[in-house]
Amino acid sequence: MSEEKSLNFIEEIIEEDLKNGKYKSILTRFPPEPNGYLHIGHAKSICLNFGLGIKYNGKTNLRFDDTNPVTEDTEYVDSIKEDIQWLGFNWANEFYASDYFEQLYGFAVKLIEKGLAYVDDSSSEEIAKQKGTPTQPGVRNEFSNRSVEENLQLFADMRAGKYKDGEKVLRAKIDMSSPNMHMRDPLMYRIKHAHHHRTGDAWCIYPMYDFAHGQSDSIENITHSICTLEFIPHRPLYDWCIEKLEIFPSKQYEFARLNLNYTVMSKRKLLQLVNENHVTGWDDPRMPTISGLRRRGYTPESIREFCDKIGVAKRDNLIEFGLLEFCVREDLNRIAHRRMVVFNPIKVIITNYPEGQTETLHSENNPEDPNSGARAIPFSREILIEADDFMEVAPKKYFRLAPGQMVRLKSAYIIKCDEVVKNDDGSIAAIHCSYIPESKSGSDTSGISVKGTLHWVNAADAVEVEVREYDRLFRVENPASEEGDFKEYINPNSLTVVKGYAEPAIQTATLTDRFQFLRKGYYCLDKDSTADKFIFNRTVTLKDAWAKEVKKG
Numbered sequence: 001m002s003e004e005k006s007l008n009f010i011e012e013i014i015e016e017d018l019k020n021g022k023y024k025s026i027l028t029r030f031p032p033e034p035n036g037y038l039h040i041g042h043a044k045s046i047c048l049n050f051g052l053g054i055k056y057n058g059k060t061n062l063r064f065d066d067t068n069p070v071t072e073d074t075e076y077v078d079s080i081k082e083d084i085q086w087l088g089f090n091w092a093n094e095f096y097a098s099d100y101f102e103q104l105y106g107f108a109v110k111l112i113e114k115g116l117a118y119v120d121d122s123s124s125e126e127i128a129k130q131k132g133t134p135t136q137p138g139v140r141n142e143f144s145n146r147s148v149e150e151n152l153q154l155f156a157d158m159r160a161g162k163y164k165d166g167e168k169v170l171r172a173k174i175d176m177s178s179p180n181m182h183m184r185d186p187l188m189y190r191i192k193h194a195h196h197h198r199t200g201d202a203w204c205i206y207p208m209y210d211f212a213h214g215q216s217d218s219i220e221n222i223t224h225s226i227c228t229l230e231f232i233p234h235r236p237l238y239d240w241c242i243e244k245l246e247i248f249p250s251k252q253y254e255f256a257r258l259n260l261n262y263t264v265m266s267k268r269k270l271l272q273l274v275n276e277n278h279v280t281g282w283d284d285p286r287m288p289t290i291s292g293l294r295r296r297g298y299t300p301e302s303i304r305e306f307c308d309k310i311g312v313a314k315r316d317n318l319i320e321f322g323l324l325e326f327c328v329r330e331d332l333n334r335i336a337h338r339r340m341v342v343f344n345p346i347k348v349i350i351t352n353y354p355e356g357q358t359e360t361l362h363s364e365n366n367p368e369d370p371n372s373g374a375r376a377i378p379f380s381r382e383i384l385i386e387a388d389d390f391m392e393v394a395p396k397k398y399f400r401l402a403p404g405q406m407v408r409l410k411s412a413y414i415i416k417c418d419e420v421v422k423n424d425d426g427s428i429a430a431i432h433c434s435y436i437p438e439s440k441s442g443s444d445t446s447g448i449s450v451k452g453t454l455h456w457v458n459a460a461d462a463v464e465v466e467v468r469e470y471d472r473l474f475r476v477e478n479p480a481s482e483e484g485d486f487k488e489y490i491n492p493n494s495l496t497v498v499k500g501y502a503e504p505a506i507q508t509a510t511l512t513d514r515f516q517f518l519r520k521g522y523y524c525l526d527k528d529s530t531a532d533k534f535i536f537n538r539t540v541t542l543k544d545a546w547a548k549e550v551k552k553g
Helices: 009-019 040-055 074-086 097-113 124-130 148-159 209-219 229-245 267-275 290-296 300-310 321-335 504-508 545-552
Strands: 027-030 059-064 094-096 117-120 169-172 187-191 205-207 224-228 251-255 337-339 345-350 358-364 374-380 382-386 406-409 414-422 428-435 463-470 495-502 515-517 521-525 534-541
Touching: 009 040, 009 224, 009 251, 027 040, 027 224, 040 059, 040 074, 040 224, 040 290, 040 300, 059 074, 059 097, 074 290, 094 097, 097 117, 097 148, 097 169, 097 187, 097 205, 097 209, 097 229, 117 148, 148 187, 169 229, 187 209, 205 209, 209 224, 209 229, 224 229, 229 251, 290 534, 300 321, 321 521, 321 534, 374 382, 374 504, 463 504
Parallel strands: 027 059, 059 094, 224 251, 337 515, 345 428, 463 534
Antiparallel strands: 117 169, 169 187, 187 205, 345 382, 358 374, 406 414, 414 428, 463 495, 515 521, 521 534
16 A cells, blocks of 8 residues: 655645635635746646645636736737646636736725835935845935825826836835845835736836735735745735735745756746747747747656656755656656657668568557557568668677677568678678568567567658757756856757658657657657658657766766
């Protein structure tokens, strides 16, 4: 009997809250800012928030934190929704912080009326200077002494568009000597004359994240607002706003964000990679974005399993990229259809096979899945094998093809190398072999046992394919922490393009199919493919080749 998995600290809190009757049901939310594509770190947050809703028969809202019109776009909104659904989750409600602009404005007015907020004319540099340092208290300026009436009028004028960007801000009036810098009269609203992707030009003042976040949670009656550890210093302000406004008391809890080695997780850095053409776009298969992982062939099941394995912690740590690759290998081994593809071909002519004859062999699509069926494979006198699978002078214990040696062709026959035919320059033109007719796979009566099995394709039916071999985008474990520009550490070998020759069954491939190219790795069809050109992306190698390279280095 397997042990029951222990609860993480957030689950313990929820179970206690439900047990004590604090809530009848839980409501979580996933609140991305639509200023970029989601990455694997967001996948952890998605799996956590939606997973808690599912586990405890609650619900999860999707709320776009669209309070900064300069960086946000509907393209990002659409991509975020696609990513969440692809991961296997559905939201109870779709909201936007911009839905609450009028209510948030009303909340700000309420704080002004309580003497807890004021309009400040200081520049951002002056405000930063007046805030003091972690060891020195801040100092309020003369604008903090404005009357409630004056502040109400100025704030209404800000909304009416009477001032330029940066000319005035609204600040909360809390404690300029607080050891928490976030509590030293933080900004609540700033002026931005910018077109918003949803509200158009209706607003020229926008709430700061710290003001909009907690109140949006409260408006929706979110019971457990789950953030990453960097928001711990923001929690007192979150609680202060809710308390002073006397609204639904949502509670914030923090967990460790996902940091993955050999990549960067900052949206700003990812945007640099895109804008400076180090990658082909947000969905480049080398990117840690969910759309990049999807294009590379990762499955939603493998990403959910990865997020489950790393768990929910209270301390930041660097997660091995190899664990993510392990999870996708495990899943793809179960579901991927097997195909034979030769990358560096050498011709084999089976001299005792009848000329002009082609027979149809069959091979199971996936030996791990008895319901996967089988596909037809043509076989005739001329086939292609990997050049690496032949040696003219073979060492002992070499079990592939060599003069006088026998091997089995996968799902076909045993062949023996009889002769090597060379070109004038000494290169190999073809290998002449003979086959054992009684050795056909599935009905072998030859009594011959061989140790080597090779993949191959029928020369006449081989389908030319382009194969994009992807590797890690960076050559150092933590590029963001290295000296200098993080882009200096980009792996120059993160993409290698090779030509391959595949069995004809590959022509039915769709974008959702997953393949194991025998003895090569796991692959998927890329969206750049056309009816005349098949392009495949390598998802992951069959084994962790990178670990071996690191040990060598």
